[in-house]
Amino acid sequence: xxxxxxxxxxxxxxxxxxxxxxxxxxxxxxxxxxxxxxxxxxxxxxxxxxxxxxxxxxxxxxxxxxxxxxxxxxxxxxxxxxxxxxxxxxxxxxxxxxxxxxxxxxxxxxxxxxxxxxxx
Numbered sequence: 572x573x574x575x576x577x578x579x580x581x582x583x584x585x586x587x588x589x590x591x592x593x594x595x596x597x598x599x600x601x602x603x604x605x606x607x608x609x610x611x612x613x614x615x616x617x618x619x620x621x622x623x624x625x626x627x628x629x630x631x632x633x634x635x636x637x638x639x640x641x642x643x644x645x646x647x648x649x650x651x652x653x654x655x656x657x658x659x660x661x662x663x664x665x666x667x668x669x670x671x672x673x674x675x676x677x678x679x680x681x682x683x684x685x686x687x688x689x690x691x
Contacts, residue, residue, distance in 0.1 A: 579623035579639055582631030583680045586610055588658075589625045592679040596653040597641060601625065633681030640673070640685040647672045647688035654686075665691050 583589040590601055590612050601612035609626060616622035623639075643650035647665050654661060654676045662683065663675035671689045678684060 574621050576621055578621070580611070580626045581623070581634065581639070581678075581680075581682050581684075582628040583625050583682075584627070584629065584631055585680065586612060586625065586627040588679050592657045592659060593625065595657045596650060596659065596678075597643070598653075631680075633677075633683075635677075635681070635683040638675065638683055638685050640687050643686040643688040645688060646690045647674060647686060648691060650686055650688065651676070667691070 581589075593599070593612075593614075594601055599615055601614060604611050604613055604624070609628075611624040611626045613624045614622045651661055651665065651674055658679040660677040661674060662677055663673075665672050665674045671687055672691045673685055673687050675683060675685050
C-alpha cells in the first residue's frame with residue numbers, strides 16, 4: 572500500500588465556482604465527469620497519485636471537520652494570495668512545520684482545506 576488514502580470527494584453546491592477557485596488557486600485543470608446523474612470535477616490523476624473530485628450535491632454542507640492537504644508547490648505565499656483573489660479565506664496563516672509550511676483556508680464553498688509547500 573503506497574498511500575493510506577487513494578480518493579477523496581468534496582461536496583460543492585456551485586460546481587462552476589468551485590472549479591474556478593481550485594483551478595486558479597492550485598494552478599491546475601479539473602476534468603468534468605458525470606456518473607449516474609452526479610456531476611463532478613476530478614483533480615489531476617496519473618494512476619499513481621492520490622486524487623479526488625469536487626462533487627455537485629444540492630444543499631451540500633461544507634466540510635470543516637476532515638482537512639485535506641493540497642500541494643501548493645514550492646512556495647506557499649503566492650498560493651495564499653490566489654486564495655484571497657478567488658473568494659477564499661485564510662483561517663490559519665502560514666506556519667512552519669518540520670517538513671515545510673502549512674496554512675488552513677476556506678474555499679469559496681466553505682470547505683476547510685490545508686495547503687502545504689516547502690517554502691513560505
